[in-house]
Amino acid sequence: MPRLPRPRLADLHRRAVLVVGVLMAVLGALGALVHGPDDTVMLGEQVQPAPSAGLPTVVHPVSTAFGGAELVVRAEAPGGLFLGATHRVDVTDLLDGLRYVEQDSLGMSEPTFVEGFEVALAPDPLLGWWERSSGTGVREVRVDLDGPPVDVLAVPVEPRAPVTMSLGVHVDGIFTKALAITGFGLGLVLLWALGRRASRGVPSVDSPPHIDHLGEVPAVEPEPVPDPEPQHEPQPEPEPESERESLPAAEPVPAAKPAAVPVVEPAAATPPAHRPAPGQARPSPAVGAGVAVGVAALALGGWVRWRRARRRGTTFLLLLALLLGGCGLAPDGDDSDQKPGLEPRVVDELLADYTTRRTRAARRASAPRYDGALWVKAQTGSLVASSQWQAIADRIERNDTPVPRPVLAAEAVHAPLFRDYPMWGAVEVKEQGGGRQLVVFTRERFAEPWLATAAVDVGWGVVPEPDPSPEPVDRAAFEAGAAAAELVDAWWEDGSSAELIVDDLTEALRDELVPLFYPPEVVAWPDADQRRFLVAVDGGSWLLVTVHSMTIGTRSHALTSLVLLPSVGRPRVLASTVRRTLR
Numbered sequence: 001m002p003r004l005p006r007p008r009l010a011d012l013h014r015r016a017v018l019v020v021g022v023l024m025a026v027l028g029a030l031g032a033l034v035h036g037p038d039d040t041v042m043l044g045e046q047v048q049p050a051p052s053a054g055l056p057t058v059v060h061p062v063s064t065a066f067g068g069a070e071l072v073v074r075a076e077a078p079g080g081l082f083l084g085a086t087h088r089v090d091v092t093d094l095l096d097g098l099r100y101v102e103q104d105s106l107g108m109s110e111p112t113f114v115e116g117f118e119v120a121l122a123p124d125p126l127l128g129w130w131e132r133s134s135g136t137g138v139r140e141v142r143v144d145l146d147g148p149p150v151d152v153l154a155v156p157v158e159p160r161a162p163v164t165m166s167l168g169v170h171v172d173g174i175f176t177k178a179l180a181i182t183g184f185g186l187g188l189v190l191l192w193a194l195g196r197r198a199s200r201g202v203p204s205v206d207s208p209p210h211i212d213h214l215g216e217v218p219a220v221e222p223e224p225v226p227d228p229e230p231q232h233e234p235q236p237e238p239e240p241e242s243e244r245e246s247l248p249a250a251e252p253v254p255a256a257k258p259a260a261v262p263v264v265e266p267a268a269a270t271p272p273a274h275r276p277a278p279g280q281a282r283p284s285p286a287v288g289a290g291v292a293v294g295v296a297a298l299a300l301g302g303w304v305r306w307r308r309a310r311r312r313g314t315t316f317l318l319l320l321a322l323l324l325g326g327c328g329l330a331p332d333g334d335d336s337d338q339k340p341g342l343e344p345r346v347v348d349e350l351l352a353d354y355t356t357r358r359t360r361a362a363r364r365a366s367a368p369r370y371d372g373a374l375w376v377k378a379q380t381g382s383l384v385a386s387s388q389w390q391a392i393a394d395r396i397e398r399n400d401t402p403v404p405r406p407v408l409a410a411e412a413v414h415a416p417l418f419r420d421y422p423m424w425g426a427v428e429v430k431e432q433g434g435g436r437q438l439v440v441f442t443r444e445r446f447a448e449p450w451l452a453t454a455a456v457d458v459g460w461g462v463v464p465e466p467d468p469s470p471e472p473v474d475r476a477a478f479e480a481g482a483a484a485a486e487l488v489d490a491w492w493e494d495g496s497s498a499e500l501i502v503d504d505l506t507e508a509l510r511d512e513l514v515p516l517f518y519p520p521e522v523v524a525w526p527d528a529d530q531r532r533f534l535v536a537v538d539g540g541s542w543l544l545v546t547v548h549s550m551t552i553g554t555r556s557h558a559l560t561s562l563v564l565l566p567s568v569g570r571p572r573v574l575a576s577t578v579r580r581t582l583r
Contacts, residue, residue, distance in 0.1 A: 014195050021188025028182030037175050040072050042168035046103065052113060053162040056100040056121055058091055059152040061145065061167075070142040071152075072168040079158035082124050083139040084132035087339045091151035093421050093446040094123065103165070121155050126447060127353055128346050142170055148339065338417040340470060342425020342441060342450075347410045350441065350450050351429070354378060355408055357449070361387070362403045370395035380442065381453040381530035382547050382558035386579035393580075407432035412463070414438075414535045414543060417472045421445050424453070424533055426545060428463055438463060438562060438575075440533050440545055453530055454547050456560045456577045459505075463574070464537035464564065473534050477542050477565075481534040484571040485524070485546040488561050491573075492522045492550065499570055506561075506576040513552060513578060521551040522559065540567040549583070556581045 048057065061071045075083050099116040124134050130150070133139040143150045154163050342350070361374035365387070372391030375384050393399075408429050415425035424442040431437070440454040473481075484500075491497040492510060514520055525531035525547040533545040542565040550557040562575045 014192050017188050017195075018192040021185045021192060024185030025182050025189065026185070028178045028180070028185055031178030032175055032182065038170075040168050040170045042072070042074075042166050045164065045166040046111065047164045048101065048111075048162040050162070052101045052111070054156055054158065054160040055118070056095065056098070057103060057111070057154045057163050057165060058095065058100060059103045059154075059165070059167070060088070061143070061150065061152070069145045070170040070172075071145050071150075072140065072142050072170045073152045073154075073165065074138050074140045074168070075154040075163055075165040076136075076138045077154075077156035077158065077161040077163045079156065079161050080134065080136040081139060081154055081156040081161070081163060082132070082134040083141050083152070083154050084123060084129040085141045085143045085150055085152045086129050087343075088149040088151045089337065089339045089418070089420065090128055090446045091153055094121075094126075094153070120159070123153065123155055123447075127349055127450065128343075128446060130345065145169075149337070338419050338472065340425070341415040341418050341423035341443075342413055342427070343415070344413045347413055347427060351408045351410055351427070354441070354450060354452060355406060358452075359403065359405045365391035366394060366403050367398070367400035377449070378452065380451040381527065382525060382560060382579065382581065383452050383455060385581040385583060386558055389580050389582045392582070406434070411436075412466055414466045414537065416470050416535050419472075422529065426533065426535060426543075428458070435459060438545065442530070454533065454545055454560050456545065456562045456575050458562065458575045461503075461575055463562075464539065464541060464543060467536040467538055470536055473536075477534060477536075480565050481532055481542065481544045481546075484544055484563050484565055485532055485548075487571060488546055488563065488573065489522045489524070489548060492548070492559065493519050495519075501570050501572040503573055503575065506573050509576055509578065513557075515552075518553065522548050523550075525549050525558070534565075537564075541565060544571075549581075550578070556583050 075081060097116050099118045100114050102112040102114055131141040133141055154165060156163055357378035361378045364374045365372040370391055372388040375387040379387055408431055411428040411430055413425060413427055422444045424440055426438055426440045429437050429439050436458050437455045438458050439452055441450040442453045443450050487497055487500040491500055531547050535543050537543045544563040544565055546561050548559040550559045558579045558581045560577045561573055564572045564574055
């Protein structure tokens, strides 16, 4: 059997182009098929069984190391439902002590029942949802997979309505990218086909016969060789005897044989069923690649439907969706069980809600009712004590000044990290047509509203920038804050302190309020949860809001001070505010 010649380097390059083109076309087609025009691949569907119908359902999605991907949660229920996403700490607090259904991970595993009291929830009005959607039909929310730990909560409106929930992954622009990859791969296949045709049209003289990718030697039709005409060789003339005798006898020369005609043996014959007919071209591998793409796409579609029906094995599909979506590796997601007490993303919503409750309470406390009972729905601590005193003062003075609705804008947010409720955060608030304050808002539970607890007028003073990476308050900082609060207490009583730096406006305020020979009585605010608020600021320092109860003669006041605790040096009072109270 003749030895097969080695393929040329150009043939290897063309085959590499073919392989890369087919792979890109197949992967691109699979990505487009899996995600669809909405750039979303749904991984599975879960329907609440009859025993758990109507209960809240919470999904705990896993965090991934891929950036650029979003978790898609779709849910529906007869009569409508609420679907919302927020930090896991918030959802855990909301469902504490209640009976609900828990769904772990993206794999659509079997749900877990958490026992508790069966209470009807109304989560839509609550503040703090990162995303929410409510109503009839299919509701949808999306959350980042590489962000902080997030929970998605579904609550049906009807008491016994089963919730149908499906999970998926959304990668923005993946469908267009997949089509582009498919087109580029098909372009490489076409380039290979054109190169192969060109190489067949210009055969090489020195190269051996072309070997295709199946390793077969192409059959070469032998050229017809004409029958050789009989030729008469000329007879040599006889030489004279004298010369013939003088020359040595020559060795006999063999007669020349006729030139052999090269005959190329044909390759092994293919079966008749697969042998192309005369004049018919062999099918191009590009066509085979296209057929392979289509078959793979149909196979994947059937596999996906089978997996959806089985509700198992979605890990591979998730990774395929992320990889085909071009998601890059991101820094490790925040899997901590801590969160800022007040997140910047919800501050505008908080101020709008607080403005509504504050305006309603102020108008109720003004003429003609002079009823300060609604202030507890907007404020607490020293602020509600001051507002209630003002309602009584307006009643005595018959103050009928109309109460306009204020316009509040947030300038900065200071909030430490918390593992559970209660929580608080301080907001630098600028009131249109008014002053500038640092307001401390507190929240006892996620299901309860934010209440303004303390406020200090900062005017045009400079408040340190918030710490970009806040941390929980450690013991050393807590003790430093308590020591600074005692220094403020002592300074207001005797007017001097070598360990405390006081700003000029605070000194002027004390000179105005405190009689020369009658020092005030200053004690910590009665409620321990409302007397000190400590948060880290940029530069390694701490910012303290401390509240005292101060009595001057027979009058009761709430003293609120803003103190900076530098990493090196004495504490510094930045601003102070004194308000009249009922106690």
